[in-house]
Amino acid sequence: MINIVLFGPPGCGKGTQASKMVDKYNLCHISTGDLFRSEITGKTALGMEAKAYMDKGELVPDSVTINMLKLKMQSLPDVNGFIFDGFPRTIPQAEALDNMLQEMNEPVSKMISLKVRDEELVKRLLMRGEASGRADDLSEDVIWNRVRVYNEQTLPVASHYQKQSKLVEINGEESIEEVFGEISKILDSL
Numbered sequence: 024m025i026n027i028v029l030f031g032p033p034g035c036g037k038g039t040q041a042s043k044m045v046d047k048y049n050l051c052h053i054s055t056g057d058l059f060r061s062e063i064t065g066k067t068a069l070g071m072e073a074k075a076y077m078d079k080g081e082l083v084p085d086s087v088t089i090n091m092l093k094l095k096m097q098s099l100p101d102v103n104g105f106i107f108d109g110f111p112r113t114i115p116q117a118e119a120l121d122n123m124l125q126e127m128n129e130p131v132s133k134m135i136s137l138k139v140r141d142e143e144l145v146k147r148l149l150m151r152g153e154a155s156g157r158a159d160d161l162s163e164d165v166i167w168n169r170v171r172v173y174n175e176q177t178l179p180v181a182s183h184y185q186k187q188s189k190l191v192e193i194n195g196e197e198s199i200e201e202v203f204g205e206i207s208k209i210l211d212s213l
């Protein structure tokens with residue numbers, strides 16, 4: 024199995040790159056943000072709980088997020104590997120992921136981190152909000168809060184995987200095809 028943690032701030036291009044990786048490498052894409060949005064659409068209790076945090080640009084509590092991810096992975100046996108997009112976002116989430124994969128005898132293969140400057144992220148997210156109407160992309164205050172939360176709470180997760188010699192950083196401000204070229208080189212080497 025190839026298990027990739029696709030890492031980076033909101034608006035760095037994780038979703039775009041993940042869908043190209045699915046097409047080329049036949050991996051299973053799990054985005055915790057997408058899972059929460061589908062719970063919200065389904066008006067489930069989990070969705071309502073998550074929405075309160077998402078609307079403010081805060082992280083959903085670890086216990087809720089980890090349980091949701093566990094259930095999703097259990098519902099997908101026999102896959103070639105996973106792309107984790109938007110997870111883990113905290114050290115407890117990273118430890119939970121490492122443990123879950125260890126139970127399957129399948130470590131994280133690489134963390135691929137897409138680097139984009141804060142101002143560029145905010146510009147991209149405002150444009151995405153205009154095009155998609157996605158709730159948390161509509162307010163500049165909420166967008167800046169998501170960037171701040173990333174820098175304060177999520178960035179330490181990169182050090183967690185750097186200590187395991189699994190971190191690879193890519194300039195996420197190159198074109199979509201150039202970024203995908205770099206990602207492909209990493210995946211082809213595994």
Ligand code: AMP
Binds near residue numbers: 059084
């Ligand atoms: P995303 O689509 O990955 O940008 O996520 C949208 C929102 O969902 C985030 O701002 C968080 O409120 C919530 N979320 C997604 N993934 C996680 C996670 N791993 N931990 C906590 N909250 C998350």
